[in-house]
Amino acid sequence: MSAKPAFSVSLSTILEKFRDKFPVPPEKWEGYTSRFKRIQVPAKTILLREGEISKKAYLIEKGCLRVWFDNKGDEVTFQFFFENSTVSSIESFKKGTPSLFSLETIEPCTLWWIDKTDVDSMLEEVSEIASMRNQIMNTLFERTLHYMKHFLSFVRDTPQERYENLLNQQPYIVQRIPQHYIASYLGISRVHLSRIKNKLARGK
């Protein structure tokens, strides 16, 4: 153990956190993890551009990303990702279609990436195992629910309520992410978000 080079220790330490998301059999683990490559990129790096075809999936060791798309000239931020998350443009990665979104770092990031071909072969193997299968299905199902609920909050809540929910449920987003990204994430203008904050500051 202590004989291993520092780099290898770091790799396995970080990737351990993703075992639930890449649920491979123990004896395969080493073979798969070796296919991940570590990179460091500055803030505002575009990892995938809207319209390109996604060939890589990322794990975030450090930093955060946003997923956004161009809407008639202005950027609409759609999702944020932080440490210990896996990120890709899922529809493009899975189906090989042009991505609907861009993937861009917000902070300087340390990332691990893996090629689609490796993910595919891995999935093919592990899906022979019922428990792994269920794990994968569950992950996908939860993502479905996530989109469903996120959508619901748009239909159900006012912008102010959405902001308050964000503050309560994911305060780290408000803390780490520049406000104009949050505004577009909430579906409102920067000015309006400013107004909402102001209103809340003066006791509702």
Added chain:
Amino acid sequence: MSAKPAFSVSLSTILEKFRDKFPVPPEKWEGYTSRFKRIQVPAKTILLREGEISKKAYLIEKGCLRVWFDNKGDEVTFQFFFENSTVSSIESFKKGTPSLFSLETIEPCTLWWIDKTDVDSMLEEVSEIASMRNQIMNTLFERTLHYMKHFLSFVRDTPQERYENLLNQQPYIVQRIPQHYIASYLGISRVHLSRIKNKLARGK
């Protein structure tokens, strides 16, 4: 073949359409389909009430349904379902949690329903077969994309654009569904939808 009772012929005819959604091996088909029960219900029948736990999945032979939830007193319609679709409150059906939605017929309907325990045992068996598994995963994946894209259209498009998209892409919805349901589906008030229609009628 001609010796079969009319009812049985009808059953298999209708259910054939769902083979892609309930992808069971051919030799199992008969055993599973026999667990479906046919019912006829009038318009405005509530099949599942928000807060209850879903134990049944439905196939629509004839008619249409809506999925809605209560938002501070008024009903928000979230999705419509038509002939040859399968419907359930998926999160409740799968996880056994209280349903976030009500399921209600809009027109008089002819439905086939199946119990959750039957679905579960069926899924367990068929998921041993790789091709069936992929089918199931694909169905789930497509549903995820559906929610994602539906959400996107809310962030990206104006109410008028959403209505025009609906007209172009799913004209049958506009034709068959009462307008006030469509308004809440589009996330706007009945009055505003009326204004939009008026505006479009007078050449944009």
Added chain:
DNA sequence: CTTAAACGATAACATTTGTTACCAAATTTC
């Protein structure tokens, strides 16, 4: 250290959308 870029607040004004109320047509119910 200096300058440029990014970020955030605010005001004034325009536009969109909601609310309430009322009416008419269509549909369902008895």
Added chain:
DNA sequence: GAAATTTGGTAACAAATGTTATCGTTTAAG
């Protein structure tokens, strides 16, 4: 087929939200 319910249109006004522009403050780059 008469009455009740559902459905849809419109007007007047109120509230929410967007747009543009301006101004500090902070952060990043040289």
